[in-house]
Amino acid sequence: MNLEIKQSILLNNLNYAIKGISNKNIIPILNCIKFELTNEGLYMTSTDNEGAIKTFIPTSDIEKVNNLGEVVISGRYIYEIIRKLPNDIIKIEEVIDNQINISTSNSSFSLNCNNVNEFPELNLDDSKTPIHMMRSDFKNIIKQTSFAASTQENRPEFTGINFKINNNILECTTTDSYRLAKKTVKLNDYLSESINIIVPSKNLIELERMLDDSDELIEIHIFNNKIIFKFGNILMMSRLINGNYPDTNKLIPNEFESILTLNLADFYQAIDRASLLTSEFDKNTIKLNFEGSTINISSNIPEIGHVEETVSALTNNESKFKVAFSSKYMLDALKSFDCDTVNLNFNGEEKPILITNPENDDIIQLIVPVKTY
Amino acid sequence: MNLEIKQSILLNNLNYAIKGISNKNIIPILNCIKFELTNEGLYMTSTDNEGAIKTFIPTSDIEKVNNLGEVVISGRYIYEIIRKLPNDIIKIEEVIDNQINISTSNSSFSLNCNNVNEFPELNLDDSKTPIHMMRSDFKNIIKQTSFAASTQENRPEFTGINFKINNNILECTTTDSYRLAKKTVKLNDYLSESINIIVPSKNLIELERMLDDSDELIEIHIFNNKIIFKFGNILMMSRLINGNYPDTNKLIPNEFESILTLNLADFYQAIDRASLLTSEFDKNTIKLNFEGSTINISSNIPEIGHVEETVSALTNNESKFKVAFSSKYMLDALKSFDCDTVNLNFNGEEKPILITNPENDDIIQLIVPVKTY
Numbered sequence: 245m246n247l248e249i250k251q252s253i254l255l256n257n258l259n260y261a262i263k264g265i266s267n268k269n270i271i272p273i274l275n276c277i278k279f280e281l282t283n284e285g286l287y288m289t290s291t292d293n294e295g296a297i298k299t300f301i302p303t304s305d306i307e308k309v310n311n312l313g314e315v316v317i318s319g320r321y322i323y324e325i326i327r328k329l330p331n332d333i334i335k336i337e338e339v340i341d342n343q344i345n346i347s348t349s350n351s352s353f354s355l356n357c358n359n360v361n362e363f364p365e366l367n368l369d370d371s372k373t374p375i376h377m378m379r380s381d382f383k384n385i386i387k388q389t390s391f392a393a394s395t396q397e398n399r400p401e402f403t404g405i406n407f408k409i410n411n412n413i414l415e416c417t418t419t420d421s422y423r424l425a426k427k428t429v430k431l432n433d434y435l436s437e438s439i440n441i442i443v444p445s446k447n448l449i450e451l452e453r454m455l456d457d458s459d460e461l462i463e464i465h466i467f468n469n470k471i472i473f474k475f476g477n478i479l480m481m482s483r484l485i486n487g488n489y490p491d492t493n494k495l496i497p498n499e500f501e502s503i504l505t506l507n508l509a510d511f512y513q514a515i516d517r518a519s520l521l522t523s524e525f526d527k528n529t530i531k532l533n534f535e536g537s538t539i540n541i542s543s544n545i546p547e548i549g550h551v552e553e554t555v556s557a558l559t560n561n562e563s564k565f566k567v568a569f570s571s572k573y574m575l576d577a578l579k580s581f582d583c584d585t586v587n588l589n590f591n592g593e594e595k596p597i598l599i600t601n602p603e604n605d606d607i608i609q610l611i612v613p614v615k616t617y
Numbered sequence: 618m619n620l621e622i623k624q625s626i627l628l629n630n631l632n633y634a635i636k637g638i639s640n641k642n643i644i645p646i647l648n649c650i651k652f653e654l655t656n657e658g659l660y661m662t663s664t665d666n667e668g669a670i671k672t673f674i675p676t677s678d679i680e681k682v683n684n685l686g687e688v689v690i691s692g693r694y695i696y697e698i699i700r701k702l703p704n705d706i707i708k709i710e711e712v713i714d715n716q717i718n719i720s721t722s723n724s725s726f727s728l729n730c731n732n733v734n735e736f737p738e739l740n741l742d743d744s745k746t747p748i749h750m751m752r753s754d755f756k757n758i759i760k761q762t763s764f765a766a767s768t769q770e771n772r773p774e775f776t777g778i779n780f781k782i783n784n785n786i787l788e789c790t791t792t793d794s795y796r797l798a799k800k801t802v803k804l805n806d807y808l809s810e811s812i813n814i815i816v817p818s819k820n821l822i823e824l825e826r827m828l829d830d831s832d833e834l835i836e837i838h839i840f841n842n843k844i845i846f847k848f849g850n851i852l853m854m855s856r857l858i859n860g861n862y863p864d865t866n867k868l869i870p871n872e873f874e875s876i877l878t879l880n881l882a883d884f885y886q887a888i889d890r891a892s893l894l895t896s897e898f899d900k901n902t903i904k905l906n907f908e909g910s911t912i913n914i915s916s917n918i919p920e921i922g923h924v925e926e927t928v929s930a931l932t933n934n935e936s937k938f939k940v941a942f943s944s945k946y947m948l949d950a951l952k953s954f955d956c957d958t959v960n961l962n963f964n965g966e967e968k969p970i971l972i973t974n975p976e977n978d979d980i981i982q983l984i985v986p987v988k989t990y
Contacts, residue, residue: 321893321921328890343922350883351890355922510723517701517724520694548694549716549728 245281245313245344246337249306251329257288257299258323260478263450264290264297265319277319278363279336281312289366290319291481295447296366300477307333315344316358322346325353368472368481371465375409375433379455379462379475385416386452388427388580388607393445394420401487404442407466408489409435417492418445423573424492424610425580442489443471447482454478496608497598500589502565504534505602506557508586511539512578514553518543519571521551528572529614535564543571557588567593568616574599577609618654618686618717619710622679624702630661630672631696633851636823637663637670638692646735650692652709654685662739663692664854668820669739673850680706688717689731695719698726741845741854744838748782748806752828752835752848758789759825761800761953761980766818767793774860777815780839781862782808790865791818796946797865797983798953815862816844820855827851869981870971873962875938877907878975879930881959884912885951887926891916892944894924901945902987908937916944930961940966941989947972950982 261277269275269292280287285302303309315338325346326334332348339345339354346353386405394402399421408415412431417424451473455462465472473480515530522528522543530543539557544550567590577599578586589598599609634650642648642665653660658675676682688711698719699707705721712718712727719726759778767775772794779790785804790797824846828835838845846853888903895901895916903916912930917923940963950972951959962971972982 318921324893325890328886328893330886350887350927352925353890353894353922354924356920513701513703514723517698517726520697520701521726547729548691549726551727552725554723 245279245315246309246311246335247281247286247306248308248310248333248335249286249301251326251331251334251348253301253305254334255326257286257301257477258326260299260454261288261290261297262319262323263454264292264295264480266292266294272318273316273358273362273364275319276316276358276363277322278314278316278360280314281309283312289363291364291366293364294444294483295450296368296479296481298366298368298479298481300479302477310337313338314360315342316360316363317344317355318358321355325355366481368479370474371467371472373433373435374474375414375431375435375464375466376461377429377431377464378458379460380457381429382462382464383452383455383457385427385429386448389416389418389425390445390449390452391418391576391580392420392423392425392609393418396420400485401442401489403446404444404485404489405448406489406492407439407441407443409439411435411438417489419490419492422570422612423577424495424608425577426492426496426608426610428606439466440489441466441471442485442487443482444485447480451480451482454480495596496610497589497591497596500591500598501561502534502563502590503560504539504557504588504590505559505585506539506555506588508578508581508584510555511586512575514539514541514555515571515574515578518551518553519575521545521548522571527614528570529568529616530571530574531566531568531616533566534559565590565593567597568614569597569611570614573611577611580607580609618652618688619683619708620654620659620679621681621683621706621708622659622674624699624704624707624721626674626678627707628699630659630674630850631699633672633827634661634663634670635692635696636827637665637668637853639665639667645691646689646731646737648692649689649731649736650695651687651689651733651736653687654682656685662736664737664739666737667817667856668823669741669852669854671739671741671852671854673852675850683710686711687733688715689733689736690717690728691731694728698728739854741852743847744840744845746806746808747847748787748804748808748837748839749834750802750804750837751831752833753830754802755835755837756825756828756830758800758802759821762789762791762798763818763822763825764791764949764953765793765796765798765982766791769793773858774815774862776819777817777858777862778821779862779865780812780814780816782812784808784811790862792863792865795943795985796950797868797981798950799865799869799981799983801979812839813862814839814844815858815860816855817858820853824853824855827853868969869983870962870964870969873964873971874934875907875936875963876933877912877930877961877963878932878958879912879928879961881951881954881957883928884959885948887912887914887928888944888947888951891924891926892948894918894922895944900987901943902941902989903944903947904939904941904989906939907932938963938966940970941987942970942984943987946984950984953980953982 278289289298342357406417414429463474533540541553651662662671715730781788836847906913914926
């Protein structure tokens, strides 16, 4: 392999490729980036075996291609070296087997390489029927659901986002069994087969950070054991989580005893302040008391003090009631809405609270109350 | 105590007062802020016994003073509560002994207070002969010297910045015995007595962060066992470190075998890149080899690879020589200069390297070479 390339172009792509490497990995080859210089251009691939990232620089963006070939280089070192070189033309050259030289006019780095044959074989081909979506829409799906996935490994399926597709309806659901987030999206693509898969939420959170907030498309290729996302010259692969995701739709009620409509910002800030006097030990519990047209929110830590907040609300009937829940879960749920008012839907103090946008039912947030007696 | 005050004014001052509290403190009263409402205004004081911060809001900036008095409140809670309240008028009221109520139209917090008598007595009066300096100049002194102080507690005096004043000359020195930083400043104030004190560098780094980069003055009050800094309505006290600071001036040579003059940015970037192939285990050692008009910088980690960098330099004689030093220490030292070129002053490969600004001798950075044989 022997090429000359602009520092800024190479760094732009390495910024993605470096994210495929897990810092926790102790297998040396999984800390490496594979460089493949072909007639089409330069591919850079990294993998931690649970996922992979592959980026591509076309030949037209490369100053000089002197010799095709493949090398496998420590990701951390090549990334830091390219990052710290000036924005000049960089020459990268395999000088002898498994040793490359990276040079500009004043700098010359020699790096030992790993054996190309040890790098994992990855099949990153396209599926026959990819799904297309706006990148900004896909970012929103992840932001509005991933927080409610579990971080506990004892139920691996709960650590992922469940993607269900029937015809052109995509339902994305997460739950840790104390709360649930669900986003429904209408696709432009019709799939002949229905889909029901679980994608690790940590990989999707990483993808969300890499995606630009644009109207450009992301392509989604779904397989039996993996999912591939393509955007621009970047490809990201994630393994799927084995297991059956519970049918969560039966957990979501359709009828409610009481519906409160309130200002999202006022309610968020009141819960945020009340959460100051809650403790993790006590599940961050706060109490909500509704009467007339006023919500009273209270919490306390006995040795520190207590807080009372009031927020005005509209209601569909004149009932009065009380309920207790985790302030942390409520704040997480409220953050997923981008509207002025939200509905709180209740069926008594032991039944799940549903939070919805009164004008649009594409997001549902559900929180299981805390029993305080 | 009973007052009404704008949230933004109170928060501005709490932003300073909260910095006097150490997160590591297990003595409850040292996690508190003392509020004293007097006829002049509201004083807020925090201390971790090694230092203290006191801020002041004059009565003219307070909406209503209903009742004078003193309370001692958990710093973390009062700070977070005020931070999260809207920018309205906040009412703070001692309702019964050792309990306060903090309220706006929709929020009401009750907090238990600590006993006022348990808060440490602090004498924060002025000295007779304070020193005055521009805040931006004082920030520079700390930035240009504090990094070279030791973080090891086995020689406590090396963890501080040594302030020596004779007539109107202030010399500020730090050393960890492997490197030394010295800044000399001409004061506008003449002191009749000479001063030689050691101020904990961690307190000065905290002060540096609090100071605005302005032409306004900072007042410095020096006592036997403490130092007090005053700027605006803020007062910061720091205890002094006991012990005699070594006479470092005799360690700084005046004559040199070779002086190299080179571009600061080029040299910094070359060292920064070469440092990528050094290891802490090996004291981040890099080698510098000078011959003709070129500096060659090299380093290596055997299992990873090696790097060579070249930088052009002017010299006062035609000698060639080599020397090895810590790249980390060199980068730290170079960061203290705000000029286009620096001089590297050498006396052979075992003698300290001095780094200076050719046009101004107010900063001296000294690095002890690493022996590589």
